[in-house]
Amino acid sequence: MAKNFFKRYIWLVDLLSRRNYISLQEISDEWRKSPLNDTHAPLSERTFFNHRDAIFDIFGIEIKNDRSLGFYIASSDMDGDSTGEWMLHTLCLNNVLQENADMKNRILVEKAPSSEKYLTEVISAMRAGKVISLTYQSFYHQEPSTFNVWPYCVKYFRQRWYMLGDSDLGLRIYSLDRFVDMEELDQTFEIPEKFDAEEFFNKYFGVCLEDSPVVDIVLRVDDSQAKYFRSLPKHSSQKETYPIDGWPVFTYRLVPTYDFKQEILSYGADVEVLAPESLRKEMADIAAAMNKLYRKK
Numbered sequence: 001m002a003k004n005f006f007k008r009y010i011w012l013v014d015l016l017s018r019r020n021y022i023s024l025q026e027i028s029d030e031w032r033k034s035p036l037n038d039t040h041a042p043l044s045e046r047t048f049f050n051h052r053d054a055i056f057d058i059f060g061i062e063i064k065n066d067r068s069l070g071f072y073i074a075s076s077d078m079d080g081d082s083t084g085e086w087m088l089h090t091l092c093l094n095n096v097l098q099e100n101a102d103m104k105n106r107i108l109v110e111k112a113p114s115s116e117k118y119l120t121e122v123i124s125a126m127r128a129g130k131v132i133s134l135t136y137q138s139f140y141h142q143e144p145s146t147f148n149v150w151p152y153c154v155k156y157f158r159q160r161w162y163m164l165g166d167s168d169l170g171l172r173i174y175s176l177d178r179f180v181d182m183e184e185l186d187q188t189f190e191i192p193e194k195f196d197a198e199e200f201f202n203k204y205f206g207v208c209l210e211d212s213p214v215v216d217i218v219l220r221v222d223d224s225q226a227k228y229f230r231s232l233p234k235h236s237s238q239k240e241t242y243p244i245d246g247w248p249v250f251t252y253r254l255v256p257t258y259d260f261k262q263e264i265l266s267y268g269a270d271v272e273v274l275a276p277e278s279l280r281k282e283m284a285d286i287a288a289a290m291n292k293l294y295r296k297k
Contacts, residue, residue, distance in 0.1 A: 007036055007098070009055050012048075013073070014092040021069040024048060035099050113160060113177035122163055122176070125184045126151045129191070134165075135181040136174060144180045150189040153197035155207060162207045164197070173207050203253075205235055205260035215276050217252040220244055222270040234263065249274070261286075 015030055016022065022030075024045060031043040052063045064074040097104075125132045132151055137144040149165035154176075156162075161176040166189075201207075203214045218241075221229055226248040230240065237253040254260065256279050264271055265286065273280040 005051075005054070006058075009051060009058065010091045010094070011036055011099070012051055013055060013059065013061060014096065016063065016071065016073050017092065021066065021072045023070040027071065035101065113175075116161070116176075118176050118179045118182055119154065119161055121182060121184065122151055122154055126153070128184070129188050131185045131187040131189050132165075133183045133185055134174070134179065137178050137180050139178070146181075148185070148187075149174070150191075152191055152195065153200075155197075155201060157206045164200070171209065173209055202236065203255050205254055205257055205263065208257040208259040210255055210257050212255050212257075214253055214255055215279070217254065217256060217276065217279060218274040219250045219252070219264070220247045220272045220274055221250055221267075222247060225267055225270045226250075234260075244274070247272075 011031075011034060012027070015027065019026075027048060028042040028044075031037055032040050055061050055063060062074045063071055065071050122132070131148050133146060134149045135144050135146040147167055147169075149163075149167045152164045152166060152171070154161055154163050163174045163176060165172060165174055223246075229238070229248075229250055234250075235252050235254055237251075239251050241249045241251055243249055261279075261283070264273065264283065273283045
């Protein structure tokens with residue numbers, strides 16, 4: 001029963017997020033039509049207010065009523081909390097997929113490597129401040145290796161979960177889908193007092209870590225792609241400046257890591273690096289090598 005109510009809470013939050021303002025009668029009508037409602041019974045006023053209270057207790061989401069417009073989401077404890085917002089977004093997306101399970105052959109999602117198997121265990125070790133013994137199969141080695149790691153934080157990027165951990169090798173990124181085995185040890189550790197996970201990754205595009213200085217990167221982007229850059233910024237430091245030769249220009253302040261370079265290259269001739277000169281030259285060298293490769297007969 002509790003599980004079914006939880007689905008209702010997610011359904012209601014998702015509905016309010018999509019409709020902005022909605023009357024109680026409209027909410028009841030939508031619930032009657034929902035595939036999650038096996039009985040197709042309307043949502044009573046008493047049940048709605050019970051759900052509203054439960055949603056506030058569980059998610060910290062406050063639902064209020066405007067007499068002229070209807071019910072709406074007034075505030076949320078998740079505002080500004082990227083992890084909380086991601087979790088709620090994921091739950092709402094899951095609700096959409098469940099509601100439309102009969103359309104699964106027409107709703108395509110991208111498959112991703114399974115890494116959730118160890119996610120709970122890693123977070124548990126993080127919470128307890130415990131060292132983990134990790135058996136890890138790197139793509140760059142034929143055999144897995146086992147070593148002790150101090151788990152600092154986890155990060156979700158491009159449909160994979162990653163763990164930032166410290167060891168005798170220093171801070172490293174480990175993809176959870178490359179875990180062969182892990183064991184939480186009795187040995188404890190203390191994360192550095194000044195460590196801030198968001199601040200640590202703020203200078204990087206994704207999960208590639210490089211011991212290089214942060215630089216100002218300037219990209220000239222074709223109009224056909226600029227709209228995508230605006231709607232989904234590549235990095236929190238992204239800013240749009242004055243166009244050059246009619247092309248929109250975006251600036252970033254980060255470390256030009258391997259994954260950021262790959263992101264730039266994925267746009268081909270639609271994105272040009274203007275600065276710094278060192279990165280521009282590197283992109284030019286890669287483009288020249290590709291040109292040579294494709295001109296082979």
